[in-house]
Amino acid sequence: MSPENLFAGGYLDRRADARLKSDWLEEARADPDTVYVVMRGSTALMRGSGAQLSLALLSAADERVRSVADPDRMLLLGWYREHRCLLLELPEDLPQAVAEEEAFAELRPLASQLPAQDAGLLAYARALSLWRSTHRFCSRCGHTLHAERAGHARACRACGYQSFPRIDPAIIVLVQNGDRALLGRQAGWPQGRYSTIAGFVEPGESLEDAVRREVAEETGIAVNAIRYHSSQPWPFPASLMLGFRAQGVWAPPQLHDAELEDARWFTRDQIRNGAVLLPPPESISRRLIHTWLGEA
Numbered sequence: 001m002s003p004e005n006l007f008a009g010g011y012l013d014r015r016a017d018a019r020l021k022s023d024w025l026e027e028a029r030a031d032p033d034t035v036y037v038v039m040r041g042s043t044a045l046m047r048g049s050g051a052q053l054s055l056a057l058l059s060a061a062d063e064r065v066r067s068v069a070d071p072d073r074m075l076l077l078g079w080y081r082e083h084r085c086l087l088l089e090l091p092e093d094l095p096q097a098v099a100e101e102e103a104f105a106e107l108r109p110l111a112s113q114l115p116a117q118d119a120g121l122l123a124y125a126r127a128l129s130l131w132r133s134t135h136r137f138c139s140r141c142g143h144t145l146h147a148e149r150a151g152h153a154r155a156c157r158a159c160g161y162q163s164f165p166r167i168d169p170a171i172i173v174l175v176q177n178g179d180r181a182l183l184g185r186q187a188g189w190p191q192g193r194y195s196t197i198a199g200f201v202e203p204g205e206s207l208e209d210a211v212r213r214e215v216a217e218e219t220g221i222a223v224n225a226i227r228y229h230s231s232q233p234w235p236f237p238a239s240l241m242l243g244f245r246a247q248g249v250w251a252p253p254q255l256h257d258a259e260l261e262d263a264r265w266f267t268r269d270q271i272r273n274g275a276v277l278l279p280p281p282e283s284i285s286r287r288l289i290h291t292w293l294g295e296a
């Protein structure tokens with residue numbers, strides 16, 4: 001298993017200072033090495049077809065890049081493999097103007113088969129694109145928001161309100177007690193699927209508070225010895241998954257809210273012997289379970 005969570009890693013040189021230059025877009029368009037990630041709605045332009053899709057990075061010569069005049073549809077992502085890299089957002093109502101061997105595709109089903117760096121770049125582009133599409137108007141006075149900082153902020157010229165890309169922190173925790181781990185399942189999941197306990201952090205909570213509350217709400221189990229493990233950007237649509245380990249006080253789980261349909265303690269042998277359909281390999285929950293399994 002990869003040492004990094006999928007979508008994480010320093011694959012991109014973000015160079016936040018470059019966003020502050022007033023001529024960033026002219027400079028980008030004049031640079032023959034600039035590459036463009038193209039999105040339409042929540043989908044990204046890919047090369048290939050069927051199951052064989054790979055990231056399409058367009059050059060400035062591509063007609064689709066040349067046809068977009070609205071600077072609000074361009075965002076500076078950073079430098080990717082030494083190339084200045086922009087996000088180009090096509091209007092959602094644009095007809096399916098894709099060449100042969102190209103397709104617009106959702107990231108999530110593709111994520112684990114793409115090179116990790118491409119998956120990370122697309123996750124970043126998707127998060128920015130979704131934020132932009134849901135923050136077109138000022139939430140204070142209703143006027144149109146305009147892009148600033150090369151697309152990384154949106155500002156209202158009427159009242160001065162500024163909006164920045166939104167990230168929703170969520171905790172996810174592997175609770176253990178000796179040779180057992182506490183896993184739960186939601187009603188809509190595939191048959192047999194169990195995963196670690198997770199939930200959004202609420203205003204006024206520390207991450208540790210959120211771990212204690214979520215585990216108690218969903219399973220009735222008290223936890224202590226909470227420690228941080230790793231994190232994963234999860235832009236479906238805007239989560240940052242914050243992974244933890246914790247010790248659970250032994251007791252039969254009791255479902256206190258409607259989040260889970262079932263929660264149980266599973267031994268390592270039960271999990272190794274296939275008693276559980278584990279979460280997908282690209283998820284941090286799988287990595288938390290995998291790490292714990294490897295400790296004994």
Ligand SMILES: [Zn+2]
Nearest residue numbers: 138141156159
């Ligand atoms: Zn306003």
